[in-house]
Amino acid sequence: MADNISAARRGDGHRVTRVTSYDVARQAGVSQSAVSRCFKPGASVSKKMRARVMKTAEDLGYQPNAIARSLITRRSNMVAVVISRQTNLYYPEVLVQLSQRFSERGVRVLLFTLERESDIDVMLDQILQYQVDGVVEAARLSGPQIDLMEKRGVPLVFYNRSLKDRRVNSVCCDQAEGERSLVNGLVAAGHKSFGLISGPEDSAVSVERTQGALERLTELNIKSVTVVPGDYSYESGVAGLLDLKARMGKLPDAIICANDVMAIGCLDAARHQLGVKVPEDLSVVGFDGVGPAQWQSYDLTTVRQPVRRMTEAAVSMILERIEHPELPPERRTFSGILIDGGSARMA
Numbered sequence: 001m002a003d004n005i006s007a008a009r010r011g012d013g014h015r016v017t018r019v020t021s022y023d024v025a026r027q028a029g030v031s032q033s034a035v036s037r038c039f040k041p042g043a044s045v046s047k048k049m050r051a052r053v054m055k056t057a058e059d060l061g062y063q064p065n066a067i068a069r070s071l072i073t074r075r076s077n078m079v080a081v082v083i084s085r086q087t088n089l090y091y092p093e094v095l096v097q098l099s100q101r102f103s104e105r106g107v108r109v110l111l112f113t114l115e116r117e118s119d120i121d122v123m124l125d126q127i128l129q130y131q132v133d134g135v136v137e138a139a140r141l142s143g144p145q146i147d148l149m150e151k152r153g154v155p156l157v158f159y160n161r162s163l164k165d166r167r168v169n170s171v172c173c174d175q176a177e178g179e180r181s182l183v184n185g186l187v188a189a190g191h192k193s194f195g196l197i198s199g200p201e202d203s204a205v206s207v208e209r210t211q212g213a214l215e216r217l218t219e220l221n222i223k224s225v226t227v228v229p230g231d232y233s234y235e236s237g238v239a240g241l242l243d244l245k246a247r248m249g250k251l252p253d254a255i256i257c258a259n260d261v262m263a264i265g266c267l268d269a270a271r272h273q274l275g276v277k278v279p280e281d282l283s284v285v286g287f288d289g290v291g292p293a294q295w296q297s298y299d300l301t302t303v304r305q306p307v308r309r310m311t312e313a314a315v316s317m318i319l320e321r322i323e324h325p326e327l328p329p330e331r332r333t334f335s336g337i338l339i340d341g342g343s344a345r346m347a
Contacts, residue, residue, distance in 0.1 A: 019062040028056040039064045040106065077107050079318060080132040082123065082139050084114045084203070091138065093290070094159070097311035098136065105319060107133075114139055116202055121145075128152055134318040137161065140204050155321035159314050160305075161204050167329040169321065171314045175205060175287075176212030178303035178336040182256060182285050183216040185301075185338070185346035191253035191283060193224035197240035197266065199232045199258035206232070206258045209287055213256050226252065230262050237265025238273075245274075251282055254344065260286035260293040260302055267298060267343060283344035289337070299342035306334050 021035045028035070030053060037043040038053040056062075081098055083091050099109045110130055112123050120139055127135060134155040141149075141156075143166065149156045158170040186194070196213055199206025210227065217225050228243040230236035237257060245251050251274075257263035263286030270276040270284065278284060286293060289304025313332045321327050340346050 019060045021062070021064070023060060024053065024057050024062045027060060028053050036064075076131050076133055078110045078130065078132045079107055080110045080112055080127045080130065080135045082112045082114065082120070082127070082135065082137050084116060084139050093307055094138070094311060097307055098315065101311055101315040105315070107319070116200065124148065128154070133322045136314055136318055140202070153325065155318055155325060157314050157318045157321070159310070162331060168331075169317055169329050170331045171310050171317065172331065172333050173305040173310065173336050174333050175208040176215070178287060178338075179209050179212035179256070180216045181336075181338045182287075182301070182303060183213055183220070185340070186254045186256075186283060186285070186344065187217075187220050187222065188347035189283075189345040190347075191345070192222070193248070193252040193254075194222060194226070195240075195244035195248065195252040195255045196225065196227040197230040197237060197244075197255065197257045197262050198227055199230055199262075201229075203232070209258045224248075224252070230258060232259050232261060234261050234265040234268075237262030237267075238269040241266045241269045241274075251276065254283040254285070257284065257286045260288045260290045260300060262286065263300055263302070263343070264292060264298055267300070278343055279345045283346075285344050287336075289339060294339070294341075300339070301341040301344040301346060302339050303336035304339050305336050310334055 021032050025032045025035045030049060034045065034049060035053055037045045038050045079102060081095065083095070095109075095111070102109050110132060112127060114120060114123060120141060124145060132154065134157070135149065136157050136159050138159040138161065140161060146156065146166070146168065156169060158168055160172055162168065162170040162172050194217060196210060198210040201207075214225065214227070226244055226248050228240045228247065230240050240257070240262060241251075241255065244255065251270075255266055257266055263284050266284050267278060270278055270282055276282050284300070286300050286302040289302050292298065293300035293302050313334075317330065317332070
């Protein structure tokens with residue numbers, strides 16, 4: 001029996017026959033289902049059997065066929081992750097965390113990257129063609145687009161996004177709460193005039209952050225507030241600082257940026273182009289808690305998102321709904337962590 005399988009592997013100048021799970025099962029003296037369990041992460045199987053099956057598989061050169069398995073289980077064991085390129089430094093960390101957690105559960109990530117969140121129309125058809133088991137969406141979707149996903153039976157979890165007029169599965173950082181904590185500290189430290197550099201108009205996160213800051217400034221009766229547009233990039237942080245100075249006739253006491261990357265650009269421009277002392281003459285804050293924000297040269301005051309907890313929640317939520325599609329929509333909200341750095345005077 002072993003000689004027959006080996007001959008099939010060696011071949012005689014013709015096409016080599018692929019070793020199957022049946023070959024492994026016959027050689028190891030177990031069932032095909034036992035072989036499958038040995039290669040399935042987390043499956044119940046004894047250490048002795050797993051060792052015997054793995055040794056046999058190695059001897060025969062057997063490798064499980066993921067495509068064939070998906071035809072049997074009617075699952076691709078792939079989850080699509082959709083992000084926008086405008087998110088810059090924050091989402092690489094999110095992607096690493098998502099990939100690690102899905103891999104631990106035997107699921108692979110299929111990444112789709114949008115130039116802008118509003119480009120999702122073009123991407124949806126491609127996502128559905130790959131027959132993914134679910135989608136983690138870090139971009140916005142319209143009502144009809146969500147309807148399409150539901151009609152196709154594809155579970156959907158929004159990452160750091162939610163809809164006010166519809167119940168959807170979502171994992172979010174409380175953007176408004178984070179902005180309120182930044183504004184509270186800045187106002188308590190005596191800042192009277194504020195500039196805001198917003199993010200892309202089609203980014204729900206940017207809108208929530210800007211609105212959260214504006215609402216809290218209004219509640220605290222701060223009159224001098226100017227908002228300029230940005231696009232989450234370093235360059236727009238530089239341009240936003242110069243734009244604020246031109247519109248206001250001078251720099252404000254504090255600048256609130258919709259993300260850390262723009263805040264870093266704003267800091268560099270203030271120090272190196274305008275010669276402004278930070279935080280003595282100008283306070284700058286961001287949002288996200290990306291790695292470079294904590295470098296000594298920036299020491300940015302910001303709100304750090306709990307990425308590890310949020311990605312774990314997103315993975316658990318999507319896998320639960322793949323197994324149990326009847327589960328109702330759920331929203332899990334996490335508080336950000338205020339990082340009191342050296343880029344702003346806070347109280």
